Amino acid sequence: MDVLMLSRLQFAGATFFHFLFVPLTLGLSILIAIMETVYVRTGDQDYRRMARFWGKIFIINFAVGVVTGITLEFQFGTNWARYSKYVGDIFGSLLAIEATLAFFLESTFLAVWIFGWKRLSPKLHCLCIWLVAFASSMSALWIPIANAWMQHPVGFVLRNGRAELSDFLAVVTQPFAFQIFFHTVSGAYILGGFFVMGVSAYHLLRQQETAFFTKSFRLALTFALIFAVAAVVQGHIHGAEVAKLQPTKLAAMEALWDTQANAPQVLFLIPDEKNERNLVEWGKIPGALSLLAYHSSQATVKGLKDFSPEDRPPVALTFVAFRVMVGLGFLFVLLTVVGWFKRRNLEASPGYLKIMLYAIPLPYLALQAGWIVTEVGRQPWIVYGLMRTKDAVSPIATSQVAISLAAFILVYSALGVLAFYLIGKQARRGPEPLAAAAGQGEES
Amino acid sequence: MLETTWFILWGVLWSVYFMLDGYDLGLGPLLPFLAKNDTERRIIHRAMGPFWDGNEVWLITAGGVTFAAFPTTYAMMFSSLYSALMLILFALIFRGVALAFRGEVDNPRWKAFWDGCLVVGSFLPALLFGVAFANIFRGLPIDAAGIYRGNLFTLLNPYGLLGGVLFVCLFLVHGSLWLAVKTAGALQARAGAMAGRLWPVLLVVAAMFLLGTRTQTPLFNNYQARPVLLLIPTLAVASLIYTYVLIRRAAWWQAWFASSLTIVSITLFGVVGLYPNLFPSSLAPAASLTAFNSASSPLTLKIMLGVALTFVPLVIAYQTWVHFLFKDKVTEQDVTYDEGY
Numbered sequence: 001m002d003v004l005m006l007s008r009l010q011f012a013g014a015t016f017f018h019f020l021f022v023p024l025t026l027g028l029s030i031l032i033a034i035m036e037t038v039y040v041r042t043g044d045q046d047y048r049r050m051a052r053f054w055g056k057i058f059i060i061n062f063a064v065g066v067v068t069g070i071t072l073e074f075q076f077g078t079n080w081a082r083y084s085k086y087v088g089d090i091f092g093s094l095l096a097i098e099a100t101l102a103f104f105l106e107s108t109f110l111a112v113w114i115f116g117w118k119r120l121s122p123k124l125h126c127l128c129i130w131l132v133a134f135a136s137s138m139s140a141l142w143i144p145i146a147n148a149w150m151q152h153p154v155g156f157v158l159r160n161g162r163a164e165l166s167d168f169l170a171v172v173t174q175p176f177a178f179q180i181f182f183h184t185v186s187g188a189y190i191l192g193g194f195f196v197m198g199v200s201a202y203h204l205l206r207q208q209e210t211a212f213f214t215k216s217f218r219l220a221l222t223f224a225l226i227f228a229v230a231a232v233v234q235g236h237i238h239g240a241e242v243a244k245l246q247p248t249k250l251a252a253m254e255a256l257w258d259t260q261a262n263a264p265q266v267l268f269l270i271p272d273e274k275n276e277r278n279l280v281e282w283g284k285i286p287g288a289l290s291l292l293a294y295h296s297s298q299a300t301v302k303g304l305k306d307f308s309p310e311d312r313p314p315v316a317l318t319f320v321a322f323r324v325m326v327g328l329g330f331l332f333v334l335l336t337v338v339g340w341f342k343r344r345n346l347e348a349s350p351g352y353l354k355i356m357l358y359a360i361p362l363p364y365l366a367l368q369a370g371w372i373v374t375e376v377g378r379q380p381w382i383v384y385g386l387m388r389t390k391d392a393v394s395p396i397a398t399s400q401v402a403i404s405l406a407a408f409i410l411v412y413s414a415l416g417v418l419a420f421y422l423i424g425k426q427a428r429r430g431p432e433p434l435a436a437a438a439g440q441g442e443e444s
Numbered sequence: 445m446l447e448t449t450w451f452i453l454w455g456v457l458w459s460v461y462f463m464l465d466g467y468d469l470g471l472g473p474l475l476p477f478l479a480k481n482d483t484e485r486r487i488i489h490r491a492m493g494p495f496w497d498g499n500e501v502w503l504i505t506a507g508g509v510t511f512a513a514f515p516t517t518y519a520m521m522f523s524s525l526y527s528a529l530m531l532i533l534f535a536l537i538f539r540g541v542a543l544a545f546r547g548e549v550d551n552p553r554w555k556a557f558w559d560g561c562l563v564v565g566s567f568l569p570a571l572l573f574g575v576a577f578a579n580i581f582r583g584l585p586i587d588a589a590g591i592y593r594g595n596l597f598t599l600l601n602p603y604g605l606l607g608g609v610l611f612v613c614l615f616l617v618h619g620s621l622w623l624a625v626k627t628a629g630a631l632q633a634r635a636g637a638m639a640g641r642l643w644p645v646l647l648v649v650a651a652m653f654l655l656g657t658r659t660q661t662p663l664f665n666n667y668q669a670r671p672v673l674l675l676i677p678t679l680a681v682a683s684l685i686y687t688y689v690l691i692r693r694a695a696w697w698q699a700w701f702a703s704s705l706t707i708v709s710i711t712l713f714g715v716v717g718l719y720p721n722l723f724p725s726s727l728a729p730a731a732s733l734t735a736f737n738s739a740s741s742p743l744t745l746k747i748m749l750g751v752a753l754t755f756v757p758l759v760i761a762y763q764t765w766v767h768f769l770f771k772d773k774v775t776e777q778d779v780t781y782d783e784g785y
Binding site: 059060063064066067068069070071073074076077078079081082084085087088089090091092093095096097098099100101103104105107108109110111112114115116119120159160162164165166168394395396397400401403404407411415418422425426 | 495533748769
């Protein structure tokens with residue numbers, strides 16, 4: 001393998017691993033903030049214990065997210081030097097803004113929240129976790145703004161042999177960025193909700209702390225339901241934007257080879273990339289794809305054959321990932337709607353609780369699949385239509401990247417196992433007894 | 445002018461990073477030497493607990509600002525120093541995880557493992573940041589085509605290593621002073637004594653580094669051109685010596701501040717000497733990256749200056765508040781309950 005392939009594997013692996021932890025940070029921080037707010041407003045000790053119990057899991061998860069995030073920022077320089085040089089004028093500033101505006105706030109106030117239970121008034125303490133939640137969602141805004149620029153570069157001119165910023169507002173306010181932002185955070189909020197529901201289901205099935213976990217479950221259910229529905233609706237709008245701005249990505253998502261008006265949505269198909277066709281096509285709904293993408297069943301949708309092979313993304317991977325994401329998205333709506341009708345008597349539905357316990361990994365899968373669609377579907381471009389991935393890599397020795405990739409695989413595997421072991425351990429242990437939470441627990 | 449402003453800001457951000465993360469990077473390797481039992485080890489952890497993550501964001505900001513203001517330097521610097529930087533990043537992963545995971549399982553071998561990670565994970569970044577910056581001061585083998593002709597071992601030349609040892613010594617003194625500030629009793633006495641013992645070593649290394657800088661680097665050219673700038677190295681020497689005076693007086697807070705000033709002024713001494721270079725070539729002077737030939741467009745520099753001048757003071761304000769909020773000494777009682785919580 002060459003530097004390019006090794007660097008791609010390394011960046012993909014490091015990003016996906018990082019994003020195993022980021023969504024829970026995004027979703028859980030808001031849930032914890034809501035829990036603590038309820039405690040501050042009602043004085044219900046259960047909600048204080050809830051904030052502390054879920055907070056412990058949050059801290060473990062957050063630490064891994066932080067340490068794996070730093071490597072990402074630096075990899076643009078180490079492995080993608082040509083990219084950094086070419087677009088740093090725009091892309092670099094977005095990353096720097098994220099650090100100064102959001103990440104400082106998040107890291108600093110999380111520490112205050114962790115160590116400040118006794119030093120701060122309940123209101124001020126609660127404000128800290130809201131700041132953490134706000135800052136992490138702010139991070140999740142600036143990174144998608146940067147990513148959206150790679151998907152659909154705007155507000156720049158080609159000058160001095162590179163892309164230079166010409167219109168900052170165009171970059172930070174382009175609608176596509178907000179589509180990516182909203183889709184990412186709603187996915188993350190679903191994940192946070194499903195995580196809390198799953199862990200609560202585990203305890204409810206064992207009849208431990210039922211009041212505590214019923215409250216947790218219901219709060220998470222409402223939260224996940226809202227964003228599951230929102231993600232589907234907004235996902236549709238998002239898809240229509242992709243059709244407009246990134247036609248090759250849309251064609252790959254749907255494995256559509258021939259340009260056609262009245263393009264059908266095929267319910268089941270197996271793409272055959274080599275022969276530029278699909279092996280099996282089953283369940284065609286005529287005009288549905290045109291309708292979904294362009295809001296008119298007569299609209300023409302461009303097929304992959306319209307683009308020369310070197311401009312096409314990998315089809316099978318993009319297609320499968322998209323199907324997985326969409327399928328899971330609908331499943332999340334189904335599961336949360338069912339839960340809504342069972343919410344008043346959760347313990348009477350052990351079957352549902354068991355499903356929710358085993359559903360914990362599903363939003364993780366959906367989010368990873370979504371990023372595969374976004375990033376693999378953008379190939380062969382690193383900046384869509386502007387710079388190819390193969391032109392972006394650093395002029396460095398293959399051995400260096402091979403060694404660092406091996407180290408990433410080794411360290412991240414161990415770290416992943418450990419992190420999820422500790423999160424699981426903490427989740428199974430359950431909350432601290434009421435007396436401890438109210439009394440000595442405050443000390444530290 | 446805009447480029448020069450950013451060059452100064454760039455230097456200031458790195459020096460603030462070294463000043464802040466310096467105390468927890470320095471305290472890590474001292475863990476086995478200062479703590480006699482598990483309670484003391486936990487106290488040392490807690491002395492960094494509320495701060496280390498916020499400190500590390502300065503690294504992300506320093507890196508991000510290098511990317512935003514000097515993208516060509518960011519690209520060249522980070523890809524040329526690939527292996528060293530990867531070692532730093534992995535070390536920081538182990539250190540961060542050690543701080544977060546140690547208390548999660550009550551098993552002596554688990555704890556001993558993470559203590560080991562904290563030692564190595566703190567020592568390596570301290571050493572390698574010093575090695576990297578010393579090599580930048582000295583110039584790197586970059587050819588006319590802008591390709592780095594070297595590897596990790598190229599960096600480990602005597603002057604580079606001297607820079608690494610200097611950073612390690614600076615951070616060790618800084619870290620032991622922080623512990624003296626944050627603790628009382630036997631642990632404080634040990635931390636203070638450690639600072640006192642390490643200081644003479646630091647003095648010798650700093651003197652050698654100054655001499656090495658004179659003979660191995662062109663840094664003093666800027667100082668000869670504008671002698672008023674010699675105030676910076678003078679300040680570095682004065683604060684280094686005053687640190688010792690304060691250590692002898694057992695005035696820990698003041699000694700820690702003096703040590704902070706030492707770190708900042710030594711970093712700035714290097715950065716000012718470097719100007720306008722950011723990543724100089726020792727092979728082809730024309731291939732050197734400077735604040736001017738590697739900068740972002742004026743528009744980006746202006747926008748980022750607005751962002752930095754608005755938000756960095758805000759960050760300094762709330763991080764100062766946090767240090768003030770957790771200014772009390774860490775006691776045994778603090779760590780005997782739920783750890784890290």
